[in-house]
Amino acid sequence: MNKHTGFLILCLSALVCLQSCKQKSAPAVQEETVNSGTINIAADESAQPIVDEEVYIFKRFNEKARPQISYQTENTVLRRLLNDSVRFAILARELNPEEKKILTERTLPPVINRFAIDAVTFIVNQASADTQMTVSDVKKMLSGQAKTTTDIVFDNPNSSLVRYLKDFSGNKDFKLKNVFAVKNNKEVIKYISQHPQAIGITGFDWLNDPDDDYADAVRKVKIVGIRDENSKEAPNQYFKPSQTTLALKQYPFARNLYLVNCTGKMGLASGFSQFILSERGQRIILRSGILPDSLPQREIIIKRNF
Numbered sequence: 001m002n003k004h005t006g007f008l009i010l011c012l013s014a015l016v017c018l019q020s021c022k023q024k025s026a027p028a029v030q031e032e033t034v035n036s037g038t039i040n041i042a043a044d045e046s047a048q049p050i051v052d053e054e055v056y057i058f059k060r061f062n063e064k065a066r067p068q069i070s071y072q073t074e075n076t077v078l079r080r081l082l083n084d085s086v087r088f089a090i091l092a093r094e095l096n097p098e099e100k101k102i103l104t105e106r107t108l109p110p111v112i113n114r115f116a117i118d119a120v121t122f123i124v125n126q127a128s129a130d131t132q133m134t135v136s137d138v139k140k141m142l143s144g145q146a147k148t149t150t151d152i153v154f155d156n157p158n159s160s161l162v163r164y165l166k167d168f169s170g171n172k173d174f175k176l177k178n179v180f181a182v183k184n185n186k187e188v189i190k191y192i193s194q195h196p197q198a199i200g201i202t203g204f205d206w207l208n209d210p211d212d213d214y215a216d217a218v219r220k221v222k223i224v225g226i227r228d229e230n231s232k233e234a235p236n237q238y239f240k241p242s243q244t245t246l247a248l249k250q251y252p253f254a255r256n257l258y259l260v261n262c263t264g265k266m267g268l269a270s271g272f273s274q275f276i277l278s279e280r281g282q283r284i285i286l287r288s289g290i291l292p293d294s295l296p297q298r299e300i301i302i303k304r305n306f
Contacts, residue, residue: 034271036064039263041272042080043090044160045071046185046203047257050116050288051090057284058275067272074160084108087262088269092118092160092255108262115276117291119204119241120164120253122224123189125196132225132238135252141199142169144176151198152179153191161201164255186214193220204241208289228252246291 031037043051048071055067072080074092081089082102094112095103103110122138124130130150133141140146142165154162162181166172174180182191185206192200193216200221210218225238234250245251259276263269275281277293285292 032267034266034268034274035062037268038066038068039088039268039272040068040070040086041088041090041269042070042072042077042086044074044077044092044257046074046092046155046160047090047118047205048185049203049205049208050257050285050290053284053288054272054276054281057280058272061275062271065268065271067268073156073158074163075158081260081262087264088272089260089262091258091260092164094256094258095260103262108264111261111273113259113261113273113277114256114293115259115281116257116285116293117246118255118257119246119251119290120161120255121202121204121207121241122226122253123192123200123202123207123221124224125192125194125198126220126222127196128222130199130224131222132227134227134229136229138226138253139169142174142179143171149178149197151195152176152201153188153198154179154181154201155185155188156183157181160255161203164253165201168253186217189214189221190217193217199224205288205290226252243286243289243291247295 032039051069051071055069058067059065070086077089077091078099080086082099084106087108094114095110100110122133137146141148141150141152154165156162159181162174166174182188185202188200188202189206189210192198207218207221207223223240225240227236227238229235231250231252237250239245239250239252241251241253246254259273261269261273282292282294286295
């Protein structure tokens with residue numbers, strides 16, 4: 001064997017060895033399953049507190065799962081879903097027939113599940129004497145028929161809360177000077193905590209177990225009781241949002257929260273949905289203060305011998 005042949009064999013051996021090392025060091029592509037992989041989720045920002053809790057516990061039980069949550073306004077979440085930039089969304093309303101048709105025609109028929117019931121909540125400053133309103137009072141207030149200078153503050157012009165209130169009041173837009181938006185639910189609560197002559201509108205979930213950055217503001221506000229004068233069961237009673245008044249349909253401003261899965265496969269989106277709808281996921285919602293879609297069963301063990 002001459003020098004050139006020996007050198008060539010040495011180079012080929014080194015190349016094979018280097019290629020083998022690269023293959024060993026290259027990270028394996030993780031297959032997406034119901035409890036592993038990555039999924040991008042667009043979520044209504046008004047549902048952030050409960051979604052954050054669900055994601056935190058889900059990841060603790062599924063260490064290889066990486067759900068990526070992007071909190072946005074309802075309009076933005078819907079636009080991303082219909083434009084196929086995300087295939088899993090969390091919304092505060094069900095899709096309408098036209099939206100379902102668009103997704104189905106793209107071979108992305110949505111699987112929709114209600115997972116919780118939230119409440120559109122009216123709050124005032126602790127110093128305020130306005131602690132009760134009727135449903136007609138709210139409608140007149142939003143339509144400009146009530147003679148009041150009280151500021152009415154909501155989270156965002158494109159939010160699900162505003163869409164809900166527009167549908168309720170029959171207004172396409174809120175053009176009154178004393179009705180305006182801030183930035184988000186936290187800012188609504190902070191604003192009301194500093195302004196006694198104002199009424200804030202927020203999701204009930206934001207008032208239960210608040211984060212440190214706005215917990216002090218929550219302590220400085222109180223929830224307004226609402227009376228539905230058209231109620232057949234209790235036309236003369238005022239109700240505040242709670243799991244009981246939501247379950248009994250006594251509080252008039254309730255809204256559903258939905259999971260919308262358009263992935264069309266048994267992947268991480270399905271696993272996350274199944275977790276939220278499971279007994280464990282529903283117990284997380286029960287502890288949060290809002291109403292789960294299905295109340296978890298409570299088992300009681302009775303011992304005969306003590």
